Amino acid sequence: MLGYILRRILIAIPTLLLVSIFVFGLQKLLPGDPVLALAGEERDPEVLAFLREKYRLNDPVIEQYMFWLGGVLRGDLGVSIRTNQPVTELIGEKLPVTIQLAIMSMFVAIIIGVPMGIVSAVRKGTWLDYVANIVALSGLSIPNFWLGIMLILLISVNLGWLPASGYVNPWDDPWRSFQTMLMPAFVLGTSLAATLMRHTRSAMLGVLQTDYIRTARAKGLRERRVILRHAFRNAVLPVITLTALLFGEMLAGAVLTEQIFSIPGFGKLIVDAVFNRDYAVVQGVVLCTAVGFIGMNLVADVLYVVLNPRMRGAT
Amino acid sequence: MTDLAQSALRRSPSRSWGKLRANRGAMVGAAIVVVFVVLAVLAPLLPITEPTVTDWAAIRKPPSATAWLGTDELGRDLLSRMIWGARASLMAGVISVAIALAVGVPIGVLAGYFGGWTDQIISRATDALLAMPFLILAIALAAFLGPSLTNAMIAIGLSAVPIFIRLTRGQVLAVKVEDYVEGARAVGLGHMRIMQRYILPNVFAPILVQATLTIASAIIAEASLSFLGLGQQPPAPSWGSMLNTAKSFLEQAPWLAIWPGVAIFLVVIGFNLFGDGLRDALDPREN
Amino acid sequence: MTNEAILETQGLEKRFHTDGGLFRREKVIHAVNGVSLKVLRGETLAIVGESGCGKSTLARLLLRLIEPSAGRIVYDGQDLTALTPQAMRAIRAEMQIVFQDPFSSLNPRMTVAAIVGEPLQVHTTLTPAARRDRVAEILERVGLRPDMANRFPHEFSGGQRQRVAIARGLVVGPKLLIGDEPVSALDVSVQAQIVNLLEDLKSEFGLTLIMIAHDLAVIRHMSDRVAVMYLGEVVELATTEDLFRNPRHPYTKALLQSVPVPVPGRRVARPVLKGDLTSPANPPPGCKFHLRCPLVADPCRQLHPALVAATADHAVACHLHDSLAANAPVADPALGRSAAADQRFELWRTHSAAKAQGAAP
Numbered sequence: 001m002l003g004y005i006l007r008r009i010l011i012a013i014p015t016l017l018l019v020s021i022f023v024f025g026l027q028k029l030l031p032g033d034p035v036l037a038l039a040g041e042e043r044d045p046e047v048l049a050f051l052r053e054k055y056r057l058n059d060p061v062i063e064q065y066m067f068w069l070g071g072v073l074r075g076d077l078g079v080s081i082r083t084n085q086p087v088t089e090l091i092g093e094k095l096p097v098t099i100q101l102a103i104m105s106m107f108v109a110i111i112i113g114v115p116m117g118i119v120s121a122v123r124k125g126t127w128l129d130y131v132a133n134i135v136a137l138s139g140l141s142i143p144n145f146w147l148g149i150m151l152i153l154l155i156s157v158n159l160g161w162l163p164a165s166g167y168v169n170p171w172d173d174p175w176r177s178f179q180t181m182l183m184p185a186f187v188l189g190t191s192l193a194a195t196l197m198r199h200t201r202s203a204m205l206g207v208l209q210t211d212y213i214r215t216a217r218a219k220g221l222r223e224r225r226v227i228l229r230h231a232f233r234n235a236v237l238p239v240i241t242l243t244a245l246l247f248g249e250m251l252a253g254a255v256l257t258e259q260i261f262s263i264p265g266f267g268k269l270i271v272d273a274v275f276n277r278d279y280a281v282v283q284g285v286v287l288c289t290a291v292g293f294i295g296m297n298l299v300a301d302v303l304y305v306v307l308n309p310r311m312r313g314a315t
Numbered sequence: 316m317t318d319l320a321q322s323a324l325r326r327s328p329s330r331s332w333g334k335l336r337a338n339r340g341a342m343v344g345a346a347i348v349v350v351f352v353v354l355a356v357l358a359p360l361l362p363i364t365e366p367t368v369t370d371w372a373a374i375r376k377p378p379s380a381t382a383w384l385g386t387d388e389l390g391r392d393l394l395s396r397m398i399w400g401a402r403a404s405l406m407a408g409v410i411s412v413a414i415a416l417a418v419g420v421p422i423g424v425l426a427g428y429f430g431g432w433t434d435q436i437i438s439r440a441t442d443a444l445l446a447m448p449f450l451i452l453a454i455a456l457a458a459f460l461g462p463s464l465t466n467a468m469i470a471i472g473l474s475a476v477p478i479f480i481r482l483t484r485g486q487v488l489a490v491k492v493e494d495y496v497e498g499a500r501a502v503g504l505g506h507m508r509i510m511q512r513y514i515l516p517n518v519f520a521p522i523l524v525q526a527t528l529t530i531a532s533a534i535i536a537e538a539s540l541s542f543l544g545l546g547q548q549p550p551a552p553s554w555g556s557m558l559n560t561a562k563s564f565l566e567q568a569p570w571l572a573i574w575p576g577v578a579i580f581l582v583v584i585g586f587n588l589f590g591d592g593l594r595d596a597l598d599p600r601e602n
Numbered sequence: 603m604t605n606e607a608i609l610e611t612q613g614l615e616k617r618f619h620t621d622g623g624l625f626r627r628e629k630v631i632h633a634v635n636g637v638s639l640k641v642l643r644g645e646t647l648a649i650v651g652e653s654g655c656g657k658s659t660l661a662r663l664l665l666r667l668i669e670p671s672a673g674r675i676v677y678d679g680q681d682l683t684a685l686t687p688q689a690m691r692a693i694r695a696e697m698q699i700v701f702q703d704p705f706s707s708l709n710p711r712m713t714v715a716a717i718v719g720e721p722l723q724v725h726t727t728l729t730p731a732a733r734r735d736r737v738a739e740i741l742e743r744v745g746l747r748p749d750m751a752n753r754f755p756h757e758f759s760g761g762q763r764q765r766v767a768i769a770r771g772l773v774v775g776p777k778l779l780i781g782d783e784p785v786s787a788l789d790v791s792v793q794a795q796i797v798n799l800l801e802d803l804k805s806e807f808g809l810t811l812i813m814i815a816h817d818l819a820v821i822r823h824m825s826d827r828v829a830v831m832y833l834g835e836v837v838e839l840a841t842t843e844d845l846f847r848n849p850r851h852p853y854t855k856a857l858l859q860s861v862p863v864p865v866p867g868r869r870v871a872r873p874v875l876k877g878d879l880t881s882p883a884n885p886p887p888g889c890k891f892h893l894r895c896p897l898v899a900d901p902c903r904q905l906h907p908a909l910v911a912a913t914a915d916h917a918v919a920c921h922l923h924d925s926l927a928a929n930a931p932v933a934d935p936a937l938g939r940s941a942a943a944d945q946r947f948e949l950w951r952t953h954s955a956a957k958a959q960g961a962a963p
Contacts, residue, residue, distance in 0.1 A: 015443050026455060029459040137591070141531065141580055143538050143539065143558075149565070149576065150572070251448050251451060259542075274543070282455055285451075289448065289451050495709040497662075497701070501665055502721045503725065516711035517711055
């Protein structure tokens with residue numbers, strides 16, 4: 001088991017390295033003189049020359065990369081042009097907000113998606129299944145930023161129940177914080193719910209056809225017990241690992257959701273950075289995202305092996 | 316009989332076609348897509364006002380006889396902008412997937428067929444790219460390439476490349492060990508010919524399904540990028556950017572926010588329905 | 603059947619490595635472990651054995667479809683292992699293979715015409731029209747209607763697909779044809795048709811056949827010589843009749859006696875092999891068969907027996923092949939014939955052989 005974990009970590013390292021090369025390479029895509037990207041508004045040739053020295057722009061690419069990588073490993077992701085804050089500090093500020101959003105939306109996604117998936121699998125072929133499938137497909141097809149706008153239209157503009165934007169720190173005012181986050185969490189959660197529902201459904205379908213479920217039924221157990229205790233327990237495994245992987249989808253959804261609801265989170269950070277030509281921030285965000293995703297993948301793989309008694313012997 | 320051979324048996328072209336046509340969801344999806352495609356292609360010929368013609372006297376008018384869907388904040392006819400927006404979105408969807416296929420499939424075939432170091436390098440690189448969520452990758456690329464519809468298509472296409480590399484590689488690995496490929500080598504065929512006539516034709520089915528579903532994702536991605544201001548630049552119409560401006564006028568002109576979203580939803584669900592139907596028709600074991 | 607070798611292997615070996623990785627020991631499987639055999643021009647050589655004994659691997663090695671880990675393959679005087687890919691490609695026209703599974707051995711996306719015509723495209727310079735004619739000709743020869751050539755493999759039955767595979771194998775006029783269990787996947791009635799077809803084609807085209815099979819009845823019917831394989835090695839090699847009447851290796855004896863006898867009065871007590879089938883990754887020292895052998899003795903546990911000639915035409919790899927016990931002739935259970943019937947059969951055999959001699963130019 002430990003061997004398996006170690007092996008997985010070792011495989012992740014070259015991937016991380018390649019990601020860093022890609023992120024570094026992004027800035028080479030910029031047309032024109034790279035120093036201008038770092039200089040912001042400055043045009044004074046002396047300042048530009050100084051920046052060139054400082055960021056080693058005159059050195060061969062490999063050395064630039066090593067220099068940049070060295071900084072990254074020390075925690076230095078550069079400085080935001082707009083606010084002059086170190087990128088790591090910015091990320092540290094914005095990330096918790098998105099994490100709060102993420103947790104709430106995962107909650108929504110699980111509450112909506114998993115039961116729908118179970119019901120749809122158990123009642124396969126009936127109108128319930130059909131409706132559930134259409135709903136899931138719609139959830140996947142609705143652009144979540146539009147869903148957000150529609151909800152704002154309905155709930156904030158027409159009904160006035162919830163605020164349309166803004167963010168309140170949960171430590172300051174939990175109730176208000178909850179109110180501001182409810183709609184965004186719902187918007188983000190529903191698109192995740194669709195994916196979760198489909199996977200739960202197919203996992204349950206796979207399990208329901210197995211012999212040990214037939215045995216459980218033949219024993220005379222009540223159907224609900226069969227479904228919840230036996231079928232679901234075995235189907236939940238791929239769903240748990242999927243949850244860890246949904247992280248990626250969630251982050252992408254967060255970008256748009258935060259934009260609409262004006263939530264100062266990780267997603268909004270990258271969008272603003274793109275507009276402000278704040279390339280260091282963009283790179284920092286992409287790198288963090290990738291590292292996070294690879295980490296979640298690792299956790300998912302390990303969880304799968306730990307929770308699946310059949311795999312324990314194999315490693 | 317190997318699984319692959321069995322499913323090849325079942326997916327003979329005539330049977331798959333029949334299954335597809337029987338699938339009502341898929342046919343509805345296809346119909347929706349066709350409607351939008353026709354509208355988009357015929358846009359220049361339709362008797363609608365130019366999408367960029369502004370009319371200050373008619374700003375933010377609700378749907379009426381002259382403007383079926385209303386007008387936007389610059390007095391432009393919404394219906395016309397919607398139809399022209401369809402061109403942008405559909406083009407973005409199809410072209411970015413075309414890019415992804417053109418780059419991803421050959422690389423995937425090379426990785427799967429030759430194995431060894433080629434495969435290792437390609438797989439690690441693919442893993443690295445897949446470690447970044449699709450939209451984030453597209454945003455980052457669009458940011459560095461500069462905002463425009465073309466760059467958005469390139470960004471989306473490149474972001475989808477790793478998906479196709481991984482899919483193709485997996486399929487090729489499965490087909491590579493089939494007897495008929497060995498038979499081809501026994502006959503004395505060279506690698507190029509084997510890849511062209513033996514490997515590619517036998518892997519294209521799942522790739523086709525994925526391509527259809529990816530078009531749906533690409534359309535949403537283009538709308539998202541335009542919404543964020545990274546795609547089609549104004550005044551050229553795009554459903555995403557229309558939604559962006561609509562956000563500011565929610566109280567005064569809610570129709571501005573409703574229609575573009577409905578359009579995106581319909582086109583995307585159309586492709587998704589058709590893609591799901593394709594998947595069921597081509598591989599009956601999937602459920 | 604002549605006495606010159608068309609194909610010869612010398613110490614052929616193939617090792618497979620299972621993935622090691624950081625914390626697991628790599629395992630080596632000796633799929634083919636030192637096989638030296640001669641295939642005589644014009645004969646039908648059968649290779650038999652249980653699954654996992656390496657016969658399919660050997661077939662692929664002979665055609666150099668997989669690379670040998672050690673040893674040489676000499677075809678018509680040329681060392682195949684030393685050839686460049688281009689040269690090898692040219693030689694492939696002379697040696698073809700028919701696979702076991704008729705459902706997966708033909709490209710589902712190509713028409714039968716394309717499948718059978720492809721070797722012509724690669725190895726000849728015939729015009730498309732000439733190719734079409736040749737394809738039609740060969741399809742007819744294997745018993746298929748040429749007008750069905752534009753159909754796809756899935757539209758044919760198993761037996762018909764095997765005919766297509768044979769047609770493809772023969773269309774460029776090879777000298778050597780290898781059949782990797784070509785009839786095992788077919789219905790019994792169809793098996794007979796294909797077997798007869800192969801025999802007819804062999805005499806018409808002057809082919810040398812190497813048949814890999816596990817069905818002893820088919821082998822007995824078709825082959826001139828038989829090689830018995832166990833765990834990657836040839837343990838016995840003899841003419842067919844000699845093998846069936848006088849098997850000298852304990853494994854061969856066990857194989858022959860495990861064939862179910864349809865005649866009630868003829869059932870004999872069968873020596874059941876002891877132990878489980880040994881894993882090819884973990885072979886025992888000495889003779890690989892010794893853990894299951896009813897005659898196991900001391901030298902068997904340590905010393906690996908080489909394939910030696912017991913008589914002029916009968917080679918066996920067993921330390922005990924000389925001893926009395928090993929040589930006890932076995933009642934012919936496969937046929938369940940009485941001794942008198944045996945005699946009459948022997949007379950008929952000699953008579954047919956003489957007739958064939960007289961008829962051949």
